[in-house]
Structures are given as C-alpha cells and as structure tokens.
Amino acid sequence: MLHPLLRSACWHRHANLPGLCLMLAIAAPAAASQNTANSNNITVAPLKLCYEDVPQRPWTLADGSGLNFVLLKAVSKRSNEPFEYHALPWKRCLAYVATGEMDGVVAAAYSAERSQWGAIALQANGQERPETRLYADEFLVYVRKNSNVSWDGKTFHNLKGAVAIQAGYVVAERLREMKVELDQSGKSAEHGLRLLMAGSVEIAVLQSSQAGYLVRTDPRFRDKVEVLPQPFASVPLYLLMSRKTWVREPKRLEKIWQAIAVEREADAYKKQEKAALLADQ
Numbered sequence: 001m002l003h004p005l006l007r008s009a010c011w012h013r014h015a016n017l018p019g020l021c022l023m024l025a026i027a028a029p030a031a032a033s034q035n036t037a038n039s040n041n042i043t044v045a046p047l048k049l050c051y052e053d054v055p056q057r058p059w060t061l062a063d064g065s066g067l068n069f070v071l072l073k074a075v076s077k078r079s080n081e082p083f084e085y086h087a088l089p090w091k092r093c094l095a096y097v098a099t100g101e102m103d104g105v106v107a108a109a110y111s112a113e114r115s116q117w118g119a120i121a122l123q124a125n126g127q128e129r130p131e132t133r134l135y136a137d138e139f140l141v142y143v144r145k146n147s148n149v150s151w152d153g154k155t156f157h158n159l160k161g162a163v164a165i166q167a168g169y170v171v172a173e174r175l176r177e178m179k180v181e182l183d184q185s186g187k188s189a190e191h192g193l194r195l196l197m198a199g200s201v202e203i204a205v206l207q208s209s210q211a212g213y214l215v216r217t218d219p220r221f222r223d224k225v226e227v228l229p230q231p232f233a234s235v236p237l238y239l240l241m242s243r244k245t246w247v248r249e250p251k252r253l254e255k256i257w258q259a260i261a262v263e264r265e266a267d268a269y270k271k272q273e274k275a276a277l278l279a280d281q
Helices: 004-010 018-027 067-079 090-099 171-177 189-198 208-217 243-248 250-264 267-279
Strands: 047-052 083-088 104-108 135-144 203-207 225-227 233-242
Touching: 047 090, 067 083, 067 104, 067 250, 067 267, 083 090, 090 104, 090 233, 135 189, 135 208, 189 203, 189 208, 189 225, 203 208, 208 225, 233 243, 233 250, 243 250
Parallel strands: 047 083, 047 104
Antiparallel strands: 104 233, 135 203, 135 225, 135 233
C-alpha cells in the first residue's frame, strides 16, 4: 500500500500519475538489506544509512520511497554494495553518523562543521565534487503575504523577530554568523510555515521542495505565504558518510560515490526524475 503522502501526491491534479506512483512505491527500499557478496565473493555487511523521517518530496518520503531511493537502488546494483535504511529524526540521524553508529546519511549538505565527522567525495584541492551529489536544492525565504520584511541575498531588512528553520539544517550555520535569532523548534517545513502563519516568526528559511509544495497546495498557506525572489542558498545534497567509515573503507565509499555520478545521469533515472518533478508542480 502507498504511504498516504505519496498517495496524495499521486492524484494531485494529474490523472496519469498512478503509473509513476507505482514505480516510486516499488522503488521504496526495505527497512533492511541482506548481506551480499562482492566481486571477489567476499560477503560484506550492508552500509547503514539513515534518512529524514519527514518528507522532502519528491526526493525522500518518510516511508522510504522517493527519487533518492530510486537512484540509490541503481547505485547499489552498479557498485554491488548493499544498503540498509533507517528513518530517523534529522538531528538524531546526523548524531549517529557522527559517532559511527550509522555509516551515512541520505541527502545532506556538506559544510566545514560537518566535515569534522562526515566525508564526501572531494577533489585533490579539497573542494567538493558536485557530480557525486544525489541532487541539488534551494533554501528559500518565506514570508507572510504583504510583509515588509525583505532579503537582498546578503541582508535581511526590517527583520525584528526570529527566523524559523528546520532543526539541524545546515543553513543554521550561516544564519548564526549573521547574528539572526533562530527558531529550530520544529523538524518539518510544515512546522516552519505554521510558525510563520501564527506570527511566531517573521521569516521561514526552508528547503524548497517540500515547503514549495505546501505553499502551492495546502489551503492553510496558499495565497497567504509568499516566497521572496532571492534564494537564501543553493546547496548540493550528498550521500554524506561517517568519517569513521571513510577511514576504515575509503575505496568502498569512493566506488559508491562514483556510481552515484554515473547513475544520476543515466537515461532511466533522468526520465523518472523528470516525471516526479513534473508531478509536484
């Protein structure tokens, strides 16, 4: 049976979506994978990956469906590496990756702070390799309609209260540098928008995929919330691995990151990505 969030999206304004949704539901991974044998017939344990337990449609849904898992299924096959998935609250997921209890996190931004415990594919000069991302997304600035608060890409103007963000999200690092008061009381885009509508905050800086869908479709927010034209940040989102796992098995992780770069550009995946993104518009 489809998860209610996915089922709702399947029938939203598009009569031809059941086939797409069946595809995404089939792609939903099981909670755990069996050990598999690599090319040398040596049995390897699955890498334990956690993901956020609130939706970032159409990329990751709480039931383990979505485009990220479509892509990682192809990556697993190409690299002959098994994955085991766990839905967790975002901050707990990151904490487990930091300690090595989890091997990696699905769809996380990289930052100087996270580099202390996390690893992604890097160039020789230490710069990110964006071709190894799962996808890229924007953090947008949401305000109540007719608000006089503005954002010019560098500075907020007429901001007198707090800014809502999702708990544990990387934009907190930049906002703290700007000396902005933060409200991280919720973990979902929906919570941030509810704070905005209640007047508890003047601005919500939210990852655009899920927040944008809610602003377009949810009567609580539609025609009451608007998006400022200048994005707050554009970020690539990676399969961010625990530094402890990377130290232990760097070649294994490099093989997986390379497989992501290949499979993300494969025709089969690009078709599914295009269909899912169109379905959310």
